[in-house]
Amino acid sequence: MIARIRGPVLNKQDGFVIVEAGGLGYKIRIPESNLIHIELQKETILYTELIVRQDQISLYGFQTPEEVELFRLLISVSHIGPQTGLALLSKFSVQEICDAISCKKPDKLSQVQGLGKKGAERIILELQNKVPEFIKTTSHSTLSSCIQDTILALQSLGYTHEESIAAIEKIQGNNSNMNSSEQVKEALKHLRKK
The missing domain is CATH 2.40.50.140 (Nucleic acid-binding proteins)
Incomplete structure (x- = not known):
């Protein structure tokens, strides 16, 4: 390779x-x-x-290494090939793609020529649980704004960055259409169980 x-x-x-x-x-x-x-x-x-x-x-x-890692994630989605992955990274930054996935915005992703709404929804469905791990392993600059808002809100309530990320990872798969305020509520439920 x-x-x-x-x-x-x-x-x-x-x-x-x-x-x-x-x-x-x-x-x-x-x-x-x-x-x-x-x-x-x-x-x-x-x-x-x-x-x-x-x-x-x-x-x-x-x-950047973040771009190639996100490209690998994108082409791991069924029926999404390298041309579509490349088109997404041509139109959007790593952060914008992560934000669209974590905040469930298929309309944003489907702005790319050749990617319809169903394809965008498939990307979100298959990657919504992988994006928090991707964000954790890449630079903090790639954090989506939706996740950043959730982390900042949890930190203002006294939780550490690591506790906040762990809580977000737990809730990502359970709820498919959460904005940052809904993520904070769900994350708090998990954090309070500890």
């Missing part, structure tokens, strides 16, 4: 770059949002995911 590539950018076109590494030129599909930050002939580092299909081998690259 190819996890990371570093080298000068030889070519840059819509949706992909060619990066030289070890004497080879790797064609790497990247989100449009990353493309604007990459300059020709300048060295770049891309975190990658290699996708092997029956008739094609493709390399997808991202500027």
